[in-house]
Amino acid sequence: MRTLEILTKKDIQKNEFLHYFNESDIVGGINSCAPGEWCLFDFRDMKFIGFVNSFSKASDSIVAFMSSSKNPTELLGELIKKAITKRHKYTTYQDSARLIYGEADNLPGLVCDEYKNVIVLQINRAGLDLHREFIRKSIEELCNKKVAIYDNSKERQKEGLPDFNLDELPDEIEIEDMGLKYSLNKDQFQKNGYYYDHRENRQSLETFIKGLKNKPKKGLDLFSYLGSWGFHCLKAGVDSVTFVDQAEMKENIEKTALKNEIDAARVSFIRRDVFKKLDEYKQEGMTFDIVVSDPPAFAKSFKAKKAAISGYDKLHLKLFDVIADEGYIVAASCTKYVTMEELDQSFNKAAMKRGYNVNLLEIGKQGYDHPMKSLKSRNNYIKYLLYYTEKK
Template identity: 30%
Template structure:
């Protein structure tokens, strides 16, 4: 046990006791012992029963992020090495590790830590104060583990520049954690080549969670006219193009993303059939509908419309509107691929929203595919924040 003890209220910590990863600020009864924010502490139930160890941060609503449910277990280098080894070996079992997420925070029992691998480069993101204080040790151990597993690394870049760090009382930061290297890194996924900008791209530079869903849309692309909305760096569009789509238009509001997507199209020899345009999708779709444009495959991969429970109603409207517009652009018998990446928009609510959109568009949906995030982003049951991506493919039919 650790010297500082955090006791939870009677009847509290239900989420944690059900398998979750956090103790919330309003669940804490008292704190006994000296501490500095980010210190490891032992958490006790209201009756003194030890619940485990984690790190404490008074700046955060996630008051204690739990590292272990065994209070006698010390969080030392041996502990961290085993956690990292377990995470790496899981990825070797479930996914192509040439480009994958090696560490997925709470789902790997390393709260607040994300590590993505792009070829022989790592991108690290630290969003929790306690983990941030362990960062150098964790990185050293991870590099040793990867070398031992036959996955040597030549460079590491940190992308701890998300706003979530401010909630933890930390400043945003990014930069090299190794000798400098060219931050445009080439990877290959599903046969598609990409240049990933680990320094300036969104989040860690590339959304690895859609890997298997990108592969899934390939079967619907041959000979199709395809519209890929919120294309980011062109990943769905390029998968469609590589699979034989006759024409692909990718759209994104980010000029940087569109420039990267255009570069990726050239890298794959697809510039003649796959083009990209900078536009607001919400403004473009009504224009395409008015012009009576139709597509055999429409892909909607928007950013999370909600990051809190308080904004769910507004998010539902956004998802309903964008999907209604998308459905109207699908030729009868064509396909709509659509997703939500917000864990607050749960599967049941998302499905209900899609059904409402279909009624509004006077379309019938025939589901042919459903998936979540790729398995290198494992879902820890009872830790709802680890389940966030819901991905459907529907055949869209006119009313009959």
């Protein structure tokens, strides 16, 4: 294993374990190194081990760990075990959780989700891809469950990594999340997967509704996908929920109701563009007692932030067109570049325009299996705001 020298002008925090560098930070560069090659790094009195990739399109083409270890698999094994052990501290995460969340677990480029009948692994960094079978076996031994490697082609292209034949998935991916059972056929799963990130917020909403003296009667779950928000509402005592999504999820919604012993008469699914459906509801004079809005990300980069906020402004106005004179609205977001405060400002601006008083009742972030170091962490992206709304 070769040793590379980091330029002394570089400012490095001694209390950080994970570090990123680019080619210009290394004396002599990294062009002579193979993609994904593991190296030792020297910087003054500090020692690092890590991997490089001159083919990477990312600005941080070098990943280094502040460790005296000289054995990549030993280091990876320790980090994998630590991440999974952390999830298994929680009783609700025993066999359904994000086991490894990339950089947040000091394993950038590694994402691993556990379901009832399979564990799905994505590897998107060259240095980790070099040890893909070791990583797979390590997780299988720790969890006693089959691991299917299911690489993200777009992410791998950024690293100049080849696509391998994808491992075979079960025909149905079985999911259990906060006391509710779901399933996705493998074709649906390959397109979208399942989202654990709002799990604590969905549970919090359920607990809140259960504590109400008068439960909301009619619920609306927008951008519903598998219907996780709506089913938590039903479980809490909401009489009926309408699910709206542009994808065809009717069979999934009906199947989930059956799996969870929820009367089919309490659920209905509409395949429609959410914005257009809200306009139709307004024209019909249709209102709901509780509305949940959890759209997909409105911005994939910071440059699109202004357009994203404009999108939330438009959406939040439409939510007030369908809420009852007294009701509850969940404004959720997975757009990393829009802050909690900006989401709240957008919602309150819409309330003012539509003539509603609002009270912010709950706020939430991503679940424990999507850890973050602080609110400023770049992997902090989930926002949950629950409001009581009242017509002036």
